[in-house]
Amino acid sequence: MNPVVLYLLLLKAALTSFSGMTSVPVVREDLVVRRRVLTDRELNAAIGVSRAAPGPNGLYMVGVGYAVAGIPGALAGAAAVVTPAFLVIPLVRYVGRRAGNPAVRRSIQAVVLAGAGLVLAAAIPLAVDALDAWWKAAVALGACVAMVVAKVDPVWVIVAAGLVGLVH
Amino acid sequence: MADPGLRTLAAVFLRIGNVTFGGGDPTIAALHQELVVRRRWLSEEQYGLAFGLARITPGTNVLAFCAAAAWMIQGWMGAFTAAIAAMAPSAVVVYLVVAGNEWMSASPWVRAVMAGIAAAVPGVMMASAIQMTGSWRNFGWLRVVALTGGALFCSHWLHWPPVPVLGAAAFIGAVWPE
Numbered sequence: 001m002n003p004v005v006l007y008l009l010l011l012k013a014a015l016t017s018f019s020g021m022t023s024v025p026v027v028r029e030d031l032v033v034r035r036r037v038l039t040d041r042e043l044n045a046a047i048g049v050s051r052a053a054p055g056p057n058g059l060y061m062v063g064v065g066y067a068v069a070g071i072p073g074a075l076a077g078a079a080a081v082v083t084p085a086f087l088v089i090p091l092v093r094y095v096g097r098r099a100g101n102p103a104v105r106r107s108i109q110a111v112v113l114a115g116a117g118l119v120l121a122a123a124i125p126l127a128v129d130a131l132d133a134w135w136k137a138a139v140a141l142g143a144c145v146a147m148v149v150a151k152v153d154p155v156w157v158i159v160a161a162g163l164v165g166l167v168h
Numbered sequence: 169m170a171d172p173g174l175r176t177l178a179a180v181f182l183r184i185g186n187v188t189f190g191g192g193d194p195t196i197a198a199l200h201q202e203l204v205v206r207r208r209w210l211s212e213e214q215y216g217l218a219f220g221l222a223r224i225t226p227g228t229n230v231l232a233f234c235a236a237a238a239w240m241i242q243g244w245m246g247a248f249t250a251a252i253a254a255m256a257p258s259a260v261v262v263y264l265v266v267a268g269n270e271w272m273s274a275s276p277w278v279r280a281v282m283a284g285i286a287a288a289v290p291g292v293m294m295a296s297a298i299q300m301t302g303s304w305r306n307f308g309w310l311r312v313v314a315l316t317g318g319a320l321f322c323s324h325w326l327h328w329p330p331v332p333v334l335g336a337a338a339f340i341g342a343v344w345p346e
Contacts, residue, residue: 014227049265054186055258056195058228062259063266071263078259084227085235085251089244091221092236099213103342110315110341111334112216116300117319118330119293122193127290136287143291147201148298154198155183157292158285165284166277 001037003065003072010061010080027064042067056081139164172209177246178253180207181234185254192230194289195254196222197296199237205299209241212300220338223330231255308346315340 009030017023024047031038046063053059058081065077098104131137139161146152146160172180184198196219203210210218218240222233231251238250301312315337322328322336 017226046262046266050262053258053261053265055255055261056185056192056228056230058231059255059259059262062262066263066266074259074263078255081228081259082231082251082255084225085231086247087227088218088221088225088232088236089239089247091225092217092239095217095221096240099217102346105213106344106346107338107341108213108216108220110311110337110344111220112212112300113312113315114319114334114337115216115219116297117316117321118323118333119193119197119297119300120316120320121323123290123293123297124324126194126286126293130283130286130290136283139284139287140289140291140294143288144295144298147292147295151201151206153206154201154292155187157288158187161284161288162281163284165280165282165287168280168284 001035001069001073003069003076006065006069006073007076007080010065010077011083014058014061014080014084023058024060027061031064031068037068038064135164135168172207172241174242174245174249177238177242178249181238181250182253182257185230185234186257192228192233194293195230196233197293199233200296200299203237203241210237214240215300220334223334311344 010027013023013026013030016026024043027038028040028043032040032043043064046060046067049063050057050060059078061077061081062074063077065073065075065080067073069076095104095108099108127140131140143157143161146157147154180202181199184202185195200215204212204215215237218233218236222229222236225232231254234250234254235247239247242249297316301316319333319337322333323330
């Protein structure tokens with residue numbers, strides 16, 4: 001498949017979703033069902049790898065692109081993942097100009113506070129899935145304390161946690 | 169506007185964007201620590217603006233967040249640099265594994281390291297949530313409890329998607345006088 005066509009199809013899928021994985025049905029419909037250039041097995045493998053790897057979940061499109069069109073396809077997938085991100089800038093520019101308005105300022109503050117609640121909500125299933133031993137709970141607690149109290153760089157927290165996993 | 173230089177900016181988004189497992193939420197949470205708490209490149213309000221607007225942008229939210237945050241720090245070049253830096257190494261990892269190097273996921277050493285990292289992620293997210301509500305004195309306790317607790321309740325127990333939760337919070341914030 002032509003990488004440009006592949007890019008446009010993946011971009012369409014990315015533009016119709018609001019999180020990394022909600023584009024999957026669109027990708028499947030276009031590439032597996034209609035054009036038959038991808039199998040369900042290849043799609044599942046790409047999704048599984050992206051969830052196990054660091055970075056955004058939406059990067060499964062890189063694996064999809066590689067499966068369909070080799071290295072040019074992988075590049076097309078990466079480009080399709082990153083392109084919609086820049087749509088946020090006109091929004092930031094528009095709302096940012098009005099940030100001096102008290103109602104807008106209070107709205108932004110409220111979004112920060114609600115955002116903390118969303119972060120906690122997202123942490124709960126990850127904790128339930130990951131913290132199945134006492135040492136893992138200790139790692140989670142230690143990570144939280146290190147960041148809040150000692151202001152440790154999160155990268156060092158992640159590296160230290162990986163080392164604890166290795167030596168345990 | 170802070171002026172850290174593109175190289176420093178890229179290094180920060182490269183490190184945080186590509187070592188944080190579990191998708192966009194842990195990455196955005198870890199970036200709060202780096203951009204707001206440690207380096208003070210963004211204010212809490214700027215972070216909140218990027219956080220909220222990235223949620224309503226189509227595509228991968230964390231990349232939209234990186235573009236928005238870096239645009240406020242260093243303009244269009246910053247946005248472009250940050251978005252690419254936050255995904256390129258991870259994209260290479262996905263490519264390498266899909267291309268045939270599945271041994272990585274089968275290695276017991278890799279699995280042990282991943283287990284440790286997965287355990288730290290909830291702690292990192294908890295820390296960031298605490299820091300995001302840390303300026304409660306500016307808001308008042310009732311506002312913190314209502315908005316943070318309400319968002320947690322609506323998202324976790326009522327399974328509301330993030331966009332309506334943040335939309336409701338923005339509306340409540342606008343009409344709730346200080």
